[in-house]
Amino acid sequence: MVRGRKDDSAKDEKRAMWYLRKIPLLEGVDQARLQELAAAVEIREIPRRQVIYLPGDPGDRVFFINGGRVKCSKVTRDGKELTLAYRGAGQLFGELCIMDGTPRDEMAEAMKNAIITEVPRELFQELLMSDNDLCFSFACIVGERRRQIETKLEHLVFRDVQAKLAALLLELGAEYGVECEDGLQIGLKITHQEMANLIGSTRETISLTLAQFKKKSLLDLNGRTVVLKNQEGLGAMT
Amino acid sequence: MVRGRKDDSAKDEKRAMWYLRKIPLLEGVDQARLQELAAAVEIREIPRRQVIYLPGDPGDRVFFINGGRVKCSKVTRDGKELTLAYRGAGQLFGELCIMDGTPRDEMAEAMKNAIITEVPRELFQELLMSDNDLCFSFACIVGERRRQIETKLEHLVFRDVQAKLAALLLELGAEYGVECEDGLQIGLKITHQEMANLIGSTRETISLTLAQFKKKSLLDLNGRTVVLKNQEGLGAMT
């Protein structure tokens, strides 16, 4: 038994090391420190749709994504959802607990099967305090995300649904788009409901607005995938 | 002439030192480094209502507030405004330029006569890179503000005007409130338009909603100041 556990943890540590090395943020970190980290982290595989944490859960760790995609969103009691961001491989999430370890105030959920590395908050904090470059990079990530949220806030308040959806489609195109003969195809399985959550609207309105866009030849709806045909036109609505 | 300028800059440096020492964030910073900073900063007095920077302005410095109050907000071409936050004495603003020095995407404006210390971006960045504790504190401030923005975003999307205004009043009460016989008086000169900008609504709707609150005895409007009479009641609307 003891042998077994030792072997496992040694193996896990090696695997953890492998994963941590692939996180851009941790690139410059000292090998010895990374080793320490690897010994303390937990690796988890999260199936699609599974919740990773909910509002109120303890903010006692930060997460790195080794594979898959994670959605961070605000949720209300009655099931309404506002998506803050998607996070992909190499990125981190749940990082705001670093400041004080207060409970989560958002939800994190796997969008597809995901592999994540959980780092205890205190350990990550120590790491930040011991590596000035890392700490600065961390601050930059937090700041960059804040800027994105501020932009989102502006859009939500000032723009109508058409403008918000057009902007979203262009964003998704830039992030997940693949060129094809008719234009830029959004290579991301995304439902109307998800789009609605991203721009603070409703499923029905998204259906309608997408149909309007199609009528104006701004895009095509081949079954369940969106192809942007006229990005200038969409940009003009923004 | 030269004597004059020398004297001035020596005096300014001393004044800058005096001001910088009063900034909580800089408390733990090494004296020598602070001295360096003091030599390079610029102190400015900004009259009420004057704009400090606009979207598109270079993001080449960060600002510390030594006195007065500064409003940071998103603005549109046609004059609509969404206030992100008020910043007071001892706080910093314009700090997101640290990451990359890209142009501002918000407006900063003095709400009352203000004294601010301007620190060149590069210098502040060097300071952060040379002081790990400071860098961590800085990250925490950026993160804390991000959390506030995320909460604001949630409110803007999910809540109606009544709920948002009630929440705002409680917030203002907590921040600027002074106890008086009838309840908690908001000790901050604020117009209906400003409230509207804070919660993404309009002046007219604020007038109306405040009147409704008054009718329900949730608050009193003594001329131009708001007194919260029933904070539980207001909290219940949130």
Added chain:
DNA sequence: TCAAAGATGTCACGCGGCTCACAGTATTGT
């Protein structure tokens, strides 16, 4: 393979709150 669950299309209805408009009141600067 087939039922159950999930996603989309569409439409009628209603309402919260924004717009516009104007009158009255308070502040401010000189």
Added chain:
DNA sequence: ACAATACTGTGAGCCGCGTGACATCTTTGA
């Protein structure tokens, strides 16, 4: 002290979009 400027109160009208309600159509998993 008194214009000039800024702020508040109120109401009518309108409209974007959320709500609710179904009828397909697609995907999924046992």
